[in-house]
Amino acid sequence: MCEFCLKHGEGKKWYLQASNYSDELLSDIRRRRMIEEFFSNPDQLTRGIEHLNRLDNTPKFIRSMIARIITGRQKKTHFGQVVPIEEVEKIFGFVGSIARVACICRHVTLKQEKRYCYGVSISPDNSWLAEVIKGLDKSFLTGPDTSGLEILSKEEALSAFREHEREGLCHTVWTFNSPFIGGVCNCDRSDCLAMRCTVTQSIPVMFRAEFIAEVDPDLCVGCRQCMRVCQFGAIVYSASNKKVAIDHRRCYGCGICRSLCKKNAIRLNDRNKVPSVANLW
Ligand code: SF4
Numbered sequence: 001m002c003e004f005c006l007k008h009g010e011g012k013k014w015y016l017q018a019s020n021y022s023d024e025l026l027s028d029i030r031r032r033r034m035i036e037e038f039f040s041n042p043d044q045l046t047r048g049i050e051h052l053n054r055l056d057n058t059p060k061f062i063r064s065m066i067a068r069i070i071t072g073r074q075k076k077t078h079f080g081q082v083v084p085i086e087e088v089e090k091i092f093g094f095v096g097s098i099a100r101v102a103c104i105c106r107h108v109t110l111k112q113e114k115r116y117c118y119g120v121s122i123s124p125d126n127s128w129l130a131e132v133i134k135g136l137d138k139s140f141l142t143g144p145d146t147s148g149l150e151i152l153s154k155e156e157a158l159s160a161f162r163e164h165e166r167e168g169l170c171h172t173v174w175t176f177n178s179p180f181i182g183g184v185c186n187c188d189r190s191d192c193l194a195m196r197c198t199v200t201q202s203i204p205v206m207f208r209a210e211f212i213a214e215v216d217p218d219l220c221v222g223c224r225q226c227m228r229v230c231q232f233g234a235i236v237y238s239a240s241n242k243k244v245a246i247d248h249r250r251c252y253g254c255g256i257c258r259s260l261c262k263k264n265a266i267r268l269n270d271r272n273k274v275p276s277v278a279n280l281w
């Protein structure tokens with residue numbers, strides 16, 4: 001159980017608690033303002049990327065102090081967790097609506113509209129997201145659906161996530177002023193600020209999944225397809241036995257490698273049951 005499960009999930013998975021998606025939390029005016037500001041001000045992400053790049057030349061002790069401050073602040077405002085597809089399916093099973101929107105990170109890093117982010121709501125009409133989108137700068141939303149929101153059925157959303165998984169994208173769930181959960185995204189290390197921050201700069205702004213990958217050596221044929229998609233560099237190849245193994249200290253439990261393995265050699269285990277990483281988030 002990660003810290004959020006204890007704090008916001010009554011000891012169960014925090015992102016599966018319907019109360020964390022509730023309209024009641026959303027009625028907080030500060031939270032609404034924060035969400036509006038988040039979507040309507042992509043420049044703050046640009047500044048974030050510039051700050052991150054500057055950290056490369058910062059002395060180690062100052063870096064770790066900055067890292068602690070950023071992580072602590074993000075836990076209160078906008079923090080995420082990696083979730084494998086079966087957990088996404090559970091979330092889609094109880095939310096009332098799912099709306100696909102353009103990813104703000106890709107808007108900033110690629111200058112392209114990539115619809116990799118999904119607003120989720122317990123309400124049937126996702127009206128909070130519609131309100132936020134209405135107020136956005138028009139340059140944020142271009143492309144075929146200029147209304148900004150694409151409402152998807154649970155089946156459509158899940159099928160889109162399977163497609164994202166084939167692209168090698170890692171599913172993540174996000175708070176907007178914790179513990180309110182507003183979205184599930186599809187991230188990669190090159191374009192997403194959160195992944196860059198967490199993985200490249202070692203400043204965590206998201207937890208690892210509640211799972212950890214394991215390879216069955218009897219099934220693995222050493223094709224290395226899984227290594228190609230692991231964004232965390234957690235899969236190692238042994239030239240002597242011509243098979244791969246998982247580096248548990250690096251694995252985030254996203255399950256993307258599993259979906260690429262044609263031999264079904266990879267499964268996800270409960271992180272809590274693997275003592276070496278049970279407390280590694
Ligand atoms: S994709 Fe599957 S079979 Fe191929 S190396 Fe990875 S675990 Fe082994």
Ligand code: SF4
Pocket residue numbers: 212213229230231232233234235246250251252253254255256257258
């Ligand atoms: S080893 Fe597999 S489950 Fe672990 S981080 Fe890499 S892709 Fe994700």
